[in-house]
Amino acid sequence: MKHTAGWFLATAALMTLAPFAEAHFKLLEPGSWLVESNLGDPQKLAPCGGTSANSGMPTNTVTKVQGGQKLHIKVQETVFHPGHYRVALAVNSRAELPADPEVVTRDTDRGPWSVSAAIQNPPQLPALADGLFVHTTRQADPFETDIQLPNITCDKCTLQIVEFMAEHGYNKDGGYFYHHCADLQISADPSKPVDTRWPAAKK
Secondary structure, three states, X not given: OOXXXXXXXXXXXXXXXXXXXXXXXXXXXXXXXXXXXXXXXXEOOOOOOEOOOOXXXXXXXXXXXXXXXXXXXXXXXXXXXXXXXXXXEEOOOHHHXXXXXXXXXXXXXXXXXXXXXXXXXXXXXXXXXEEEEEEOOOOOOOEEEEEEOOOOOEEEEEEEEEEEEOOOEOEOOOEOXXXXXXXXXXXXXOOOOOOOOOOOOOO
């Protein structure tokens, strides 16, 4: 598996950012599987949010989509921190979702501080996209993109969106990451071949 590191924190200006700011984001599209606050909480725990103190309330939202087509992703960063995003898909179990990427840290008198995280280029299944929305300044508008879905069928796949936070201290629930998920019902496009790289959905 090939990885490249996101070294977008090389400038001295970024080192002056407020050291204890915590990034947060809301999943706007597709609909989140958890009820989110105005900041997007609860969102720390892998793989799909919640915290050790609050597992969250399910929305029971399942978004119906066409396999082999583009899916619109829209997230709003509610509390700024430099970083980037990764999108992954699990067909049968959230255990299929990849672990959070490896992080390069630097030592400080307050413990380890995040510098960069590995980015898959190209992304390896079950990741659909990596290194999305790299940013080092506050963004007022939502981040948006279209992600190519595999041409598969599943009643309840899990789409995971993970945010890596640079220049951030370690938090016990999420490390250097925040997590959101959406439940998808994917129907394969019969005019296209089924993508056999993905596991068959269990009945």
